[in-house]
Amino acid sequence: MILLLRHELARLARRVTPYVVLLAITALILMVVLGFYYDPPGIFSGARAERKLNDVQVVGNMLNGLLICQFVLKSLALLLPYLAPVVAGEILGAEGGSGTLRALLTRPRSRSAVFGAKFLAAAAYTLLLCAFTMGVSLLLGWLAFGWGQLFEFEALQAGRVVIFTEAEALRFLALAYLLLALAVFVTSSLGLALGSFFDNGLVPGFVALGLVIVLQIAMGLPFEWAETVRPYLFTSQLAQAPQVMPTNFDPETLALQVPWDQVIWMLKVCGVSIAVFTGIGWWRFVRKDITC
C-alpha cells in the first residue's frame, strides 16, 4: 500500500493537470491582490491613515496579508470544489483510458489496495491544494500589504469590528482552510469514484462537476422539498468552511463566538458524503471487469 501510494504521488507529480490547477489558483489570488492594491474597497482606501469605523478609531494596517488570506478563503471556497474533481477524476479514470489499469492489476496487489492508494493520493492533493491556496494568499498579501492584526472581513463589511491577533488569525485561518479541504475532498472523492465507472481521464471529473452544479441548482429551487433536503446534501456545505471564523464576540466576556454547531454539522455531512462516494467507487472497482 505504501509503495502503491508512493507510485500514485510520483505519477501525480509528473502529470500536467495538477499544476494547471495550482497555476490557475495562483493567477486568481494574484488578481485579488492586484485588485486590492490598485482599487481597494472604500473601507480600505487610505488604510494606513487613520480610519473612523463607527465609534472606533483605527490606526494602522487594516489591509494586510491575513485579510487577503481570509478574502481568498471566502471567494475560492466556492471555486475549489469545482477544480479539485478534475484532478481526482484523472487519478483513476486516466488509467482506464490509457489501459495502464490492466498492467497495474495483473500485478499481485489487491484491488482494494490500489483503490486505497488512489484515495489517499486524491486526499493528499486536496490538502495540498488548500494549503497552497492559503500559503500563496498569505505570501502575496504580505508582499503587497505587509502584516498586521486581522479585522474580520464580514464584520467589517457590516460596519462592525472584530479583531484577531496575528496568531489567533492564523489559527482560525488554518482551521478554516482545513475545513475547506474537507469540503473540497467531497467533490474530489466523487470524481475519484466516478473513475470506476468511466475509463477516461476527463469524463469522471466533468461528470462530478456537472452533478455538483445540478444539485446546487436543484437545491436552490424555491420548493419545500428542496428546503427539507438541503441541509443534508453535501452541496449546501461546500461553501461553509469560512464560517468557522467568528464574526461576533460575546459583549460581556469578549470571547469569540465560533459557530461550532454549524461546523460540526458540516463535518458530519461532508464525512458521510465522502464515505458514500468512496464506498460506491470502491465497491465497483473491486468487482468490475477490466476491459480497457
Add this chain to the structure above:
Amino acid sequence: MSEPAVARPVVLETTGLTKNYGRRRVVDQLDLTVREGDVFGFLGPNGAGKSTTIRMILGLIRPTAGSVRLMGHDLARDRLGALRQVGAQVEAPAFYTYLSGYRNLMMLGSLSGPVGRDDIEETLRRVRLKGREGDKVRTYSQGMRMRLGLAQALLPQPRFLILDEPTNGLDPQGMKEVRELVRQLAHEEGITIFISSHLLAEVQQICDQVAIINQGRLVVHGAVSTLLAEQGETSLEVGCDPVERALELLQEPPGWVQVRSQGEQSLLLQTAASAAEVNRRLVAGGVAVHRLVPQQHSLEELFLALTGDGQ
C-alpha cells in the same frame, strides 16, 4: 521437454471457463492445461476469445462460469498468490506515457517484488531497448512499446509468462528476436510460456503445445508434433531416375499413393505410407532414388481446416 508430459506439474488449468457479454458467449467451456516448461501456443482467429481468456486467467475479468488454477492457487480465492510469479502482457502494451520507459519498468516491476537497477538494465538489454530507457514512453514507436511491454512482463523474474500477441507491430527482425528470446527463456531458464497469436508459422516454430479456439470454443489441444502427425497423409517429394519406371512401380497396388505432380527427375506424392516404404519399393524395382523429402503439414493447414470456412 524430453521428460514425459505427465510428470511435470500443472502451471495453469482452466476448467469450464466461460464468459458471456450480455447474451453473447465469448468464451465457452474452455479446458486448458499448461505444464511447467511448456511453450504453449494459444491460437484462434480474430475475435475468437483469446484476449478475453487471458484476462480471465489473470483475474482482470470475472468468468461467468468455470475456474482458473494458476501456479497452484485457485484464482478466485487467492489471486495474489497466483499472480506472484507471473509476468504478463495483455493486448497492446499500455504505459504511463508521461513517464520514462525506465520509470514505467520500475513502477510496474516493483509491484511484484524487489527490482534493482541492474535487473532493469539487464531486461532492457534483452529486449534491445538499451539507450532509450530515459525517454518518455510518449516518444516510443509501436515496436518499442511492444518491447517495453515484454520487458515489464519479464520483471522481476517470473516463472510463468503470459504474452498476448507479443510480436504485433514488430518488424521481421524484431519478430525473430522475440522468437529467440522466448526460446531462450524457455530452454535456458525453464520459464513456462503461454503465447497467444494468429501467426501460425511463428507458433509452429517456437511452441511445443498448442490449443486452437474458434468462437470461444476449444477446437484442438495437444502437442504440436502429435497434432501434425495426426493430420494423416504426408506429402513426399521424391527425386528419382527414371521417373517413368518409378510411376509404374507406384501404381501397384492401386491407390496407395497419389501422384500430385511430376517433374523431369522428381515426383510429389501424397501417401499414408512411410518414406522408407516408398524408398524400398523404388530401389527394389531398380529406380535410383537420390532424394526423399517428407513434407510436414503446417500448423496453418491444420488451423485453416479447423477454423476455416463452413463455420
